[in-house]
Amino acid sequence: xxxxxxxxxxxxxxxxxxxxxxxxxxxxxxxxxxxxxxxxxxxxxxxxxxxxxxxxxxxxxxxxxxxxxxxxxxxxxxxxxxxxxxxxxxxxxxxxxxxxxxxxxxxxxxxxxxxxxxxxxxxxxxxxxxxxxxxxxxxxxxxxxxxxxxxxxxxxxxxxxxxxxxxxxxxxxxxxxxxxxxxxxxxxxxxxxxxxxxxxxxxxxxxxxxxxxxxxxxxxxxxxxxxxxxxxxxxxxxxxxxxxxxxxxxxxxxxxxxxxxxxxxxxxxxxxxxxxxxxxxxxxxxxxxxxxxxxxxxxxxxxxxxxxxxxxxxxxxxxxxxxxxxxxxxxxxxxxx
Amino acid sequence: xxxxxxxxxxxxxxxxxxxxxxxxxxxxxxxxxxxxxxxxxxxxxxxxxxxxxxxxxxxxxxxxxxxxxxxxxxxxxxxxxxxxxxxxxxxxxxxxxxxxxxxxxxxxxxxxxxxxxxxxxxxxxxxxxxxxxxxxxxxxxxxxxxxxxxxxxxxxxxxxxxxxxxxxxxxxxxxxxxxxxxxxxxxxxxxxxxxxxxxxxxxxxxxxxxxxxxxxxxxxxxxxxxxxxxxxxxxxxxxxxxxxxxxxxxxxxxxxxxxxxxxxxxxxxxxxxxxxxxxxxxxxxxxxxxxxxxxxxxxxxxxxxxxxxxxxxxxxxxxxxxxxxxxxxxxxxxxxxxxxxxxxxxxxxxxxxxxxxxxxxxxxxxxxxxxxxxxxxxxxxxxxxxxxxxxxxxxxxxxxxxxxxxxxxxxxxxxxxxxxxxxxxxxxxxxxxxxxxxxxxxxxxxxxxxxxxxxxxxxxxxxxxxxxxxxxxxxxxxxxxxxxxxxxxxxxxxxxxxxxxxxxxxxxxxxxxxxxxxxxxxxxx
Numbered sequence: 001x002x003x004x005x006x007x008x009x010x011x012x013x014x015x016x017x018x019x020x021x022x023x024x025x026x027x028x029x030x031x032x033x034x035x036x037x038x039x040x041x042x043x044x045x046x047x048x049x050x051x052x053x054x055x056x057x058x059x060x061x062x063x064x065x066x067x068x069x070x071x072x073x074x075x076x077x078x079x080x081x082x083x084x085x086x087x088x089x090x091x092x093x094x095x096x097x098x099x100x101x102x103x104x105x106x107x108x109x110x111x112x113x114x115x116x117x118x119x120x121x122x123x124x125x126x127x128x129x130x131x132x133x134x135x136x137x138x139x140x141x142x143x144x145x146x147x148x149x150x151x152x153x154x155x156x157x158x159x160x161x162x163x164x165x166x167x168x169x170x171x172x173x174x175x176x177x178x179x180x181x182x183x184x185x186x187x188x189x190x191x192x193x194x195x196x197x198x199x200x201x202x203x204x205x206x207x208x209x210x211x212x213x214x215x216x217x218x219x220x221x222x223x224x225x226x227x228x229x230x231x232x233x234x235x236x237x238x239x240x241x242x243x244x245x246x247x248x249x250x251x252x253x254x255x256x257x258x259x260x261x262x263x264x265x266x267x268x269x270x271x272x273x274x275x276x277x278x279x280x281x282x283x284x285x286x287x288x289x290x291x292x293x294x295x296x297x298x299x300x301x302x303x304x305x306x307x308x309x310x311x312x313x314x315x316x317x318x319x320x321x322x323x324x325x326x327x328x329x330x331x332x333x334x335x336x337x
Numbered sequence: 338x339x340x341x342x343x344x345x346x347x348x349x350x351x352x353x354x355x356x357x358x359x360x361x362x363x364x365x366x367x368x369x370x371x372x373x374x375x376x377x378x379x380x381x382x383x384x385x386x387x388x389x390x391x392x393x394x395x396x397x398x399x400x401x402x403x404x405x406x407x408x409x410x411x412x413x414x415x416x417x418x419x420x421x422x423x424x425x426x427x428x429x430x431x432x433x434x435x436x437x438x439x440x441x442x443x444x445x446x447x448x449x450x451x452x453x454x455x456x457x458x459x460x461x462x463x464x465x466x467x468x469x470x471x472x473x474x475x476x477x478x479x480x481x482x483x484x485x486x487x488x489x490x491x492x493x494x495x496x497x498x499x500x501x502x503x504x505x506x507x508x509x510x511x512x513x514x515x516x517x518x519x520x521x522x523x524x525x526x527x528x529x530x531x532x533x534x535x536x537x538x539x540x541x542x543x544x545x546x547x548x549x550x551x552x553x554x555x556x557x558x559x560x561x562x563x564x565x566x567x568x569x570x571x572x573x574x575x576x577x578x579x580x581x582x583x584x585x586x587x588x589x590x591x592x593x594x595x596x597x598x599x600x601x602x603x604x605x606x607x608x609x610x611x612x613x614x615x616x617x618x619x620x621x622x623x624x625x626x627x628x629x630x631x632x633x634x635x636x637x638x639x640x641x642x643x644x645x646x647x648x649x650x651x652x653x654x655x656x657x658x659x660x661x662x663x664x665x666x667x668x669x670x671x672x673x674x675x676x677x678x679x680x681x682x683x684x685x686x687x688x689x690x691x692x693x694x695x696x697x698x699x700x701x702x703x704x705x706x707x708x709x710x711x712x713x714x715x716x717x718x719x720x721x722x723x724x725x726x727x728x729x730x731x732x733x734x735x736x737x738x739x740x741x742x743x744x745x746x747x748x749x750x751x752x753x754x755x756x757x758x759x760x761x762x763x764x765x766x767x768x769x770x771x772x773x774x775x776x777x778x779x780x781x782x783x784x785x786x787x788x789x790x791x792x793x794x795x796x797x798x799x800x801x802x803x804x805x806x807x808x809x810x811x812x813x814x815x816x817x818x819x820x821x822x823x824x825x826x827x828x829x830x831x832x833x834x835x836x837x838x839x840x841x842x843x844x845x846x847x848x849x850x851x852x853x854x855x856x857x858x859x860x861x862x
Contacts, residue, residue, distance in 0.1 A: 195710075199710055199711055200706065200709040200710055200711060201702035201703060201705070201706045201709055201710075201711050202709060204695065204699075204702055204711060205699075205702065207688075207690065207691070208688045208691065208699055210690075211688045211689055211690040211691065212684070212686075212687065212688050212689065214684060214685055215684075215685055215686045215687060215688055216688070216699075217667060218645075218647075218667050218677070218679050218685055218686065219667070219671070219699050219700035219753075220666075220667045220668040220670070220671035220672070220700055221668070222668055279690060
């Protein structure tokens with residue numbers, strides 16, 4: 001029975017905690033329990049969550065992608081640059097960013113699979129490279145209409161309305177202008193990744209690679225291809241995150257997106273603990289992102305100072321990791337006994 | 338030993354017993370090891386030799402029995418205590434013994450750095466001087482500043498041994514030391530062993546390679562099922578007897594009526610497993626089960642890998658159903674209907690995170706999905722069906738694979754490749770870590786389903802081959818030594834072929850004199 005209690009705690013503990021937290025804030029933080037507040041939480045985690053779903057794919061194949069934050073900021077700068085300086089349409093800007101994300105993922109995969117650079121190091125290198133690269137075309141400045149360029153002219157282009165729609169439009173749902181586009185995209189992408197990882201043979205093979213790469217290759221799986229694909233998914237999702245950020249901000253701000261990497265990695269790792277999965281999974285990642293969002297929103301509404309945010313996130317992450325690795329290993333040990 | 342010299346006893350083991358749970362691994366070992374003598378220890382997987390070594394080097398404590406070392410009782414508390422008392426072990430995996438990123442000097446003197454009272458600061462010059470002394474005393478000529486990672490395998494092996502020798506041990510245990518050495522590298526190791534023997538060190542040498550044993554062994558001890566099953570010494574070592582004692586003939590009762598098979602499916606013509614190894618040719622026919630057997634390092638694993646596209650042959654041709662067959666990867670082999678259940682299931686086959694159904698259906702997920710979406714019910718139906726047919730003992734197909742016993746895990750791993758029809762089924766050590774009941778089930782099911790494909794089984798143990806095959810092909814040093822139909826087999830001949838005596842019918846022991854003096858002349862061909 002003790003065993004069952006432990007099993008129950010591992011499986012539902014996190015969800016119970018999430019519900020308890022929501023209940024607590026509903027009771028003690030006035031205005032927390034409202035549709036607008038809920039949407040605000042979703043909006044605050046949408047971009048982080050999309051990036052986290054990408055990292056989840058690389059975690060599934062036993063890898064890691066540290067370059068997602070810099071891919072997102074590069075995508076932010078690239079979309080701004082292509083519209084403001086190159087005066088391209090929204091469609092071109094989005095297409096450029098997606099291609100950039102896919103190419104970065106391809107290069108990451110190539111470095112890891114063919115050059116045999118360890119995943120953390122390869123993507124760390126790529127992170128540095130992109131942080132530097134995104135500053136070169138604008139000499140380190142942010143991109144906005146009216147900025148002066150190197151040749152002395154002034155940038156005439158503007159963010160097109162269609163592009164800004166991606167970040168700012170809100171769909172009606174029961175209430176007028178309730179659901180922002182990034183939230184809808186986050187939910188759609190979470191659903192797609194959940195289906196892909198959990199219910200397709202490709203997802204199943206990716207989990208097999210993450211668990212025992214050699215065994216997976218000996219049943220005839222093209223391990224290298226799946227790994228490259230995982231990094232490409234991660235790159236593309238990170239570039240989508242960057243597009244949404246640019247569309248929300250309306251300028252190519254060089255300083256934004258600093259926290260994206262840590263927040264999204266944290267969400268993916270917290271996701272290990274959800275439903276006792278003890279492995280990366282899309283549902284857990286989305287729940288992990290929401291958990292952090294609810295906690296921060298609640299604390300903010302209870303007047304906790306903003307500088308406590310990172311501390312709270314870190315504490316949640318450490319607790320979730322202990323939950324996953326310690327409790328689950330005890331469970332495994334008992335099961336074998 | 339040779340020359341009638343009465344050698345002093347270095348180590349005397351009497352009545353040693355060790356159990357793990359109900360598993361009685363050592364059942365009363367009596368063994369004496371003499372100064373300046375190389376004792377070769379042979380035993381099949383699970384015979385208990387690694388447990389014996391682990392007791393000697395302090396990893397396990399014996400349940401009963403006594404060990405004496407140089408006349409004093411020896412009961413090491415742990416590994417470092419065993420080393421301090423003079424029993425030093427060089428383990429099979431060389432890279433466990435050296436630190437590749439450091440230089441030779443540091444590697445040779447590493448133990449000194451961990452000694453209590455060692456200086457806080459490392460004096461590189463005195464370190465190198467000391468290392469050079471150690472190297473010189475061992476007859477090693479290498480730059481002590483070289484990084485170990487840049488050295489070849491033999492040099493690394495030498496360093497591991499040299500560091501062990503810096504402790505001036507009384508007993509040196511070498512566990513499969515030549516398993517990753519080439520012939521010339523091995524020769525350098527043997528020269529070193531000769532020096533140590535001359536210095537009066539007792540050496541326990543664990544190996545299956547006949548050529549090694551011919552070169553260095555003064556005495557052969559065979560183990561089987563946790564007991565010593567034979568000791569062979571004297572002027573002429575009886576290798577055939579030793580192999581026989583190691584393998585034994587405790588056959589399970591399996592009655593095989595060998596079939597000769599139908600149309601040829603897989604043909605090998607002048608296939609060479611290694612650069613410079615002799616060509617081998619065989620034809621595998623529809624419906625027959627062929628066992629390839631041979632000692633460790635005889636080429637069975639390499640042959641399986643070549644057939645499954647994991648490595649390329651050094652020469653020769655393969656045909657599958659009459660067409661050229663040259664798989665470049667496991668995926669290509671599987672696509673052409675050549676399936677393999679690899680050895681060492683833990684590292685090569687089992688997906689520990691998956692349940693039985695997902696482990697079983699892994700190679701054929703495409704067949705269980707529509708537009709890439711998996712049909713879980715289809716997977717579970719197929720798995721339940723196979724579980725019933727091959728007799729996996731479990732609660733349901735949702736059980737985690739790691740909740741199963743070794744034999745049941747192996748049934749899942751083999752059942753995996755029987756879900757779909759194959760042209761060639763390769764089974765590399767299918768009975769590894771499998772109890773006798775599961776072994777019988779697996780063997781029975783493989784034979785029952787053998788129609789419509791050809792089955793090649795790679796096993797080191799002869800009785801396993803006898804239990805499953807229609808035909809047995811013996812490999813020795815990457816060549817086909819002989820071929821037997823599994824009917825009234827002359828076991829002595831089979832064992833002789835396995836141990837590599839077939840090409841020297843009159844040489845009963847002329848090359849077996851392995852004393853230190855004549856060692857140089859007795860290199861196996």
